[in-house]
Amino acid sequence: MSAVNHSVRSMLAGAAGLFSATGLASGIPTASLEEVIVVGQLERLQGAPQSATQGIVGEEQLGLRPIQRTGELLEVVPGLIVTQHSGSGKANQYFLRGFNLDHGTDLATSVDGIPVNMPTHGHGQGYTDINFVIPELVQAIEYRKGTYYAETGNFSAAGAVEMRYRRSLEQPLATLELGENSYRRGVLAIAPEFSPGTLLLGLDYMTHDGPWVLPEDLRKINGLARFTRESESGRFTVTAQAYDGRWHSTDQIPKRAVESGAIDRFGFVNPTDGGESHRYSLSLNGAGALGRGDFSVVAYAVDYRLNLVSDFSYFTDPDNGDQFEQFDDRRVYGGDFAWNRPLQMGSLANKLLLGVQVRSDDIAKVGLYRTQERQRFETVREDAVVQTNYSAYASLNTTWHPAVRTVIGVRAEDFHFDVDSNVAANSGHINDSLASPKFSLILGPWRETEVFFNIGRGFHSNDARGTTTTVDPVDGATPADPVDPLVKALGADIGIRTAIFPDLQLTAAYWGLDLDSELLFVGDAGITEPS
Numbered sequence: 001m002s003a004v005n006h007s008v009r010s011m012l013a014g015a016a017g018l019f020s021a022t023g024l025a026s027g028i029p030t031a032s033l034e035e036v037i038v039v040g041q042l043e044r045l046q047g048a049p050q051s052a053t054q055g056i057v058g059e060e061q062l063g064l065r066p067i068q069r070t071g072e073l074l075e076v077v078p079g080l081i082v083t084q085h086s087g088s089g090k091a092n093q094y095f096l097r098g099f100n101l102d103h104g105t106d107l108a109t110s111v112d113g114i115p116v117n118m119p120t121h122g123h124g125q126g127y128t129d130i131n132f133v134i135p136e137l138v139q140a141i142e143y144r145k146g147t148y149y150a151e152t153g154n155f156s157a158a159g160a161v162e163m164r165y166r167r168s169l170e171q172p173l174a175t176l177e178l179g180e181n182s183y184r185r186g187v188l189a190i191a192p193e194f195s196p197g198t199l200l201l202g203l204d205y206m207t208h209d210g211p212w213v214l215p216e217d218l219r220k221i222n223g224l225a226r227f228t229r230e231s232e233s234g235r236f237t238v239t240a241q242a243y244d245g246r247w248h249s250t251d252q253i254p255k256r257a258v259e260s261g262a263i264d265r266f267g268f269v270n271p272t273d274g275g276e277s278h279r280y281s282l283s284l285n286g287a288g289a290l291g292r293g294d295f296s297v298v299a300y301a302v303d304y305r306l307n308l309v310s311d312f313s314y315f316t317d318p319d320n321g322d323q324f325e326q327f328d329d330r331r332v333y334g335g336d337f338a339w340n341r342p343l344q345m346g347s348l349a350n351k352l353l354l355g356v357q358v359r360s361d362d363i364a365k366v367g368l369y370r371t372q373e374r375q376r377f378e379t380v381r382e383d384a385v386v387q388t389n390y391s392a393y394a395s396l397n398t399t400w401h402p403a404v405r406t407v408i409g410v411r412a413e414d415f416h417f418d419v420d421s422n423v424a425a426n427s428g429h430i431n432d433s434l435a436s437p438k439f440s441l442i443l444g445p446w447r448e449t450e451v452f453f454n455i456g457r458g459f460h461s462n463d464a465r466g467t468t469t470t471v472d473p474v475d476g477a478t479p480a481d482p483v484d485p486l487v488k489a490l491g492a493d494i495g496i497r498t499a500i501f502p503d504l505q506l507t508a509a510y511w512g513l514d515l516d517s518e519l520l521f522v523g524d525a526g527i528t529e530p531s
Helices: 002-026 057-064 070-076 255-258 464-470
Strands: 054-055 082-085 094-095 106-110 138-145 161-165 173-179 183-190 197-208 216-233 234-248 274-290 293-308 323-345 348-372 375-401 404-421 427-446 449-461 486-498 505-517 519-522 526-528
Touching: 057 138, 057 486, 070 138, 082 404, 094 161, 323 375, 375 464, 404 449, 404 464, 427 464
Parallel strands: 106 161
Antiparallel strands: 054 138, 082 094, 138 161, 173 183, 183 197, 197 216, 216 234, 234 274, 274 293, 293 323, 323 348, 348 375, 375 404, 404 427, 427 449, 449 486, 486 505, 519 526
16 A cells, blocks of 8 residues: 555656646746545455454544444444443443443453453443543554454453554644534644654543433543654654543333323433543553564553442332442553564464563442432442452464464463452452463465464453452342352354455354353442343
8 A cells, every 4th residue: 555655656746846847948837736645455355364353444444434422433343333321421332242241341442552441340340431532533443353362361252442543643633513402522633743753632522412301411521642752763652641521311211101101202210310430541652673573562550430320220219219329430550561573483484472461450449329319328339449460471473384374372361359348248359360372273365365263262350349249248148159250261263254256355254252151240239140
C-alpha cells in the first residue's frame, strides 16, 4: 500500500513540476495539482495471522461506519454483538461465540495496551466500560478469537480486542451533532507539532435524554492528551485520559403494567435509578530496538469509580422497596514488556516472542447496599480487595516450508487475592497459578488459500470475593462454598481464508470452546452463582 502511495505521489510531483516549468517558459500562469492518494492492496491475502479469526480493522474501514454509541466500535469484530440496558453510562453487554459474556467476562478488551476489564467489580466480573473512548480518535482495532495466543491472558477465552489511538492528525477536527431527544455532541481535536514531538489533544462532550418518559439526562465528557516523540531509535508516547459520566435509567419494567396502561412502554417505576462513573488514566508506551530484536513496553495507572443504583423487582419488600446500589472505587497499576527477535535455527527461520505482564487492582471499597431514593440504609456486603496478577509468556513462530508454519506458545499465571470483608468469616488470602499451552498450524498460501488448525488453553479469573466466601453475606451464618480462583477454558478451531473467488475474500471457522465452569459473581446479591 505504501509503495503504491509513494509511486503515485512521485508521478504527481513530477507532472506538477513539468506543468509549472512549461507555464513559466510560455508566460502562462503557473498551477499545481492537488495531492491525490490512491489506496490499493498489492496482496489479496495480507498479513500472517495465527488463526482464521484474527484480524485488524483499519482507519479507512472505521471511517466508513456510522457510530451512534461508543459500543458500536467493537461491533467491527465479526460475530460480536454489543447491547445496552439500564442506562447509557453503564458498561455494555457482550455476546460472542455462543456465550453471553455479561459485561466482559470472557472478552479481554484493551486500549493502547491498557486493560479495560475490571476483575472483582461491583457489578460483574470483567466489567468492560468503554464510554471513555473517543471514537473519532481510534485508528485501528485488532481482534483475536479463541485461546491460541500467548500474549492474551485473563478474560480472553472467547476473544480479545485491542483499540489503538491515533498519535497525530492530518488536520484539526471539529464536529457538532444535534438530534432529537436532546441529543447534543461536540468533538474537538488538534495535533500541533510540539518540539520535539507531536501533541494530540481531544475533547468529547455529549448529552442525551433518550426516548424515555423519564429523561435519561446522560451527561458525559471525555478528554485526551497524548504526546509522541519518534526517532530512528524508537517511539515514546505519554497519554492522559479522563472520563466523567452520569445518567438516569428506567431499568426493566413490568409487562403487566404496560399492558394495563398503568405506564407507557417507555415509562418507569422508580425515578431515582441511575449512576455516575469516572475513569482517569496515565500511561507510557515505548517501542524500539533492543539487542538483536525489538521491544515494546507499556506502563499505566488508572483511577476508577462507579456508583450504580438499580431496582429490578421494585416492591417485593413493601416497606423499603428493592432498590440497591453497587459501588466500586479502585486504583489499577500495571505494565507489559514484550521482546521479539528473528531466530535462525539451521535452515529454519523462527520468530521468538517473550513477554512479562503485571497488574494490581487496589480496590479501596467494593460494596452492595440497599437504598431508598439513592440513600443507603443497609449494607449487604462491603469489601476491600487487593488482587495482583503476574504473567509470563513465550511463543515460537517457525517457518518449516514456504507453505507450512507453526506457532508454539505457553503462558504462565500467578494470582494473589487478598480480601478484607465486613463479614470476618468471608475475609482471607488465596493464591492460584496456571500454565496455558498453545499450538497453531498454518498451511498455505496455496492458490490464494490458507488453512488454520488451532488449539489452546485459556481462562478467566473468578471474583476474588467468591474465593474467600464461607458464609452467605446476607445473614452471616448460612454456609457457602468458596469458588476456584481460576476457570480453565479449552478452545480449538479449524479455519480457512481464501481469495480464490474474484472480488471476494472469504473467512470461515469451525470452533469449540469448553469452560470448566461458568460461575458469575452476582453483584445484585453479593454471592457467586452458576449461570
